[in-house]
Amino acid sequence: MTKLIGEQTVLVTGANAGIGRATATELARRGARVLMACRDGARGTEARAALMADVPGARTELLVADLSSGAGVRSLAAQTLQHTDRLDVLVNNAGVFTRKYTPTAAGLETQFAVNHLAPFLLTNLLRDLLVKSAPARVVTVSSEAHKRGQIRFDDLQGAQNYSGMKAYSQSKLANLLFNRELARRFGGTGVTANALHPGVIATQLLLTGFAPIRLLRPFLKTPDAGARTSVFLAVAPAVERLTGLYFVDFEPARPSQAARDDGAARRLWRISAELSGMNPEENS
Numbered sequence: 001m002t003k004l005i006g007e008q009t010v011l012v013t014g015a016n017a018g019i020g021r022a023t024a025t026e027l028a029r030r031g032a033r034v035l036m037a038c039r040d041g042a043r044g045t046e047a048r049a050a051l052m053a054d055v056p057g058a059r060t061e062l063l064v065a066d067l068s069s070g071a072g073v074r075s076l077a078a079q080t081l082q083h084t085d086r087l088d089v090l091v092n093n094a095g096v097f098t099r100k101y102t103p104t105a106a107g108l109e110t111q112f113a114v115n116h117l118a119p120f121l122l123t124n125l126l127r128d129l130l131v132k133s134a135p136a137r138v139v140t141v142s143s144e145a146h147k148r149g150q151i152r153f154d155d156l157q158g159a160q161n162y163s164g165m166k167a168y169s170q171s172k173l174a175n176l177l178f179n180r181e182l183a184r185r186f187g188g189t190g191v192t193a194n195a196l197h198p199g200v201i202a203t204q205l206l207l208t209g210f211a212p213i214r215l216l217r218p219f220l221k222t223p224d225a226g227a228r229t230s231v232f233l234a235v236a237p238a239v240e241r242l243t244g245l246y247f248v249d250f251e252p253a254r255p256s257q258a259a260r261d262d263g264a265a266r267r268l269w270r271i272s273a274e275l276s277g278m279n280p281e282e283n284s
Helices: 018-029 041-054 070-083 110-125 128-131 144-148 165-183 204-209 212-219 224-237 260-273
Strands: 009-013 033-036 061-066 089-092 136-141 191-197 247-248 251-253
Touching: 009 018, 009 110, 018 033, 018 136, 018 224, 033 041, 033 128, 041 061, 061 070, 070 110, 089 110, 089 224, 089 260, 110 128, 110 165, 110 260, 128 136, 136 165, 136 224, 144 165, 165 191, 165 260, 191 224, 224 247
Parallel strands: 009 033, 009 089, 033 061, 089 136, 136 191, 191 247
Antiparallel strands: 247 251
16 A cells, blocks of 8 residues: 655655755655665755755665765664664665776775665665565666666676776666666565666766766756656655666656676676675575
8 A cells, every 4th residue: 555655754865955855855855765875974964054055854874875885885784773663665876977987995896886875785784674664665876878888797896997887887776786686586575676777967976977977967967857757766656566677757667688687786786795795695
């Protein structure tokens, strides 16, 4: 049965700016209790204050965690469990782009760590809470960039001939393979998993990461427009029984052939579990 949005608790990662902030604001405007996950406390506090000014009386709480590390992801999961005994929607929105090879403290390539491993680990850590809260939804922000992506199993961290764009595209393809396998593993639990392309958005990530895009800024979507499909997948009754799909502009779209490879999805899941310190067969 569809829940009233005012009864729902939603966790949005990367909620301090861009699409994440717009998503959090719109969900709060609709009456949801919104947990805003932000990497930086000061910026998160500023974003929450701006949201509260836009939506007086909004029910929002700030959770601070750096998703570039497993410890940060585990901290966010722990904070979530401390703040709520239910989670109706998890929006995996946080993302980064780096032009140069940048390893995390654990030696992982930053885009792979933040864009893929963080939502992978966070969703698994919150699995029991999501199932307990069913019907519940997991929404993961991917990109049409996935169509240029390739999962380089022999060099997932991009240590050889690093390209920022290739690493980004790989991480967005990984999002879709994760979403596909996640939907399978959530089968029969009442929890759905869907992914989306938000459009080409005038966010700080895009404008600083892809220099040629700056010339097209007048033609780019706003973060508010980019958040609409995320919000749609989070609350729309029309998609409550749909799972394992990829959406563009509110409609299911056909992702690349690589994104539909079940064997690659299972292999990536096993490797991601190992890199995240999980039991590879957990939640199988």
